[in-house]
Amino acid sequence: MIFEHIPHLHYIWLVVASTIAGVMNAMAGGGSFVSFPAMLGVGVPPVQANATNTVALWPGQLTSVAALWGDVRRDLLPTVAVTCVIGGVAGAEVLLNTPQGTFFRLVPWLLLGGTLLFGISGPVSRWLRSRATHPHEGHAIPKLGMAAALFPVCFYIGYFGAGGGFLAMTVLALFGVENMHELNAMKVVAALLSNLVAIVTFILKGAVVWHYCAISMVFAGIGGYVGARFAKRTNPAVLRFVVVATGCIIAAYFFWKQAQA
Template identity: 35%
Template sequence: MVAIFFAGMAAGTINTVVGSGTLITFPTLLAIGIPPVTANVSNTLGLVPGSLSGAIGYRRELSGQRERLLRLGSASVLGGVSGAVLLLVLPAQAFQAIVPVLIALGCVLVVLQPMISRRVAARAAARGVERPEHGALWVWLLVYGAGVYGGYFGAAQGVLLMAVLGVGLTETMQRNNATKNVLALLVNLVAAILFIFVADMNWTVAGLIAVGSVIGGQIGATVGRRLPAWALRAFIVAVGVAALTQFLIGS
């Protein structure tokens, strides 16, 4: 119980700063003998309060983003439901091939985001048009895709979202991080609601992770807000590489 609580706290902290807290909680649950699917669904429910805690901690950076959150939030909700359904109907091996590719691509996009964003803006200016304030259609589609992935498993969902938001929006890293926290919260929430009704939930595990992740969410908001853009980008890539390594070793 102590291990699960502290794993939840660590996950809440990391999820608020970048995402991928599941890389801590999920292996912990497996190590103490929780079956994989039960561990996954219980972990998803347990991290919902932590995601809410992190989003509240970043409420200052969310100012003026209501319309954007409504637009992109719809993609996250639909993606989260889709991913949760896939978890329940597909074999576990289905995503093993594509998950490492997605994580690696997310890391590359985060690194190259400033250059790509400048080129996208320059091309838009050359055509005499402005970049959509809340992202073009492809941003919505990729947020939906990240939601599918997040509803299915969730590790490194934040890396993917930060890559998409960084390239598709003209915002600071910190404001994008605040947006990411809300989108990830929506994905976890809708997936957890579905799991409550149709999956084998371990309520003790979910409760311990929930309490720990709420505390971690506030820690993460404090730490993450203080990171400069380059340090936040470096931390995102480091977490992404750790996620990629774990997936490759596990497979």
């Protein structure tokens, strides 16, 4: 445990990291790149750290869905919901049955993968907006095919999640959802539901470290409020660069830490 010899410093670190994560999520996304390593830093085992971090950051997704509900595609909602429930539970169950050492060895790869996904989401989002500007003729969306493509994404969200919302948005776009507002709303719904069933699984299996979860949840909420107030005043390209740089640095740290073990 990094801060075990300094009284209360582990709580201060978690407060700072959770606040920064809330700001990042409100302004650009990628808060898990800070809050998840913070859980590890205060001594929470890797699997429990991931579960606790998922629970702590989930309320922010709930408020986002409330704000975007008017853009949700009602015709796709049942298919997306069922896929998210099955995929999210499956991912959570696999996580809880992954040995701590194995998951810790996966951590830098998961962080690096999530960072790269976040990094390429900018160009892909511009492509998605261009599709929305020049839409194709309306056609029926093959729901079974969409569910099959969306399932591994929901599984990933239940297992780890960083960058999963972007993957969900990409799958939905490839299957014909071209309105950018609808894409964004359905992306948030997919992440919300996949994480919700994962959270229920984590709670039922006793995988959540509640005293750290409560601290992180409160201060991530405060950070989210602050970040939302400043989001429109900041250059999105700068924000994205900061998030990607942060993710790469933290992934590199965990690669180095494993090499030293």
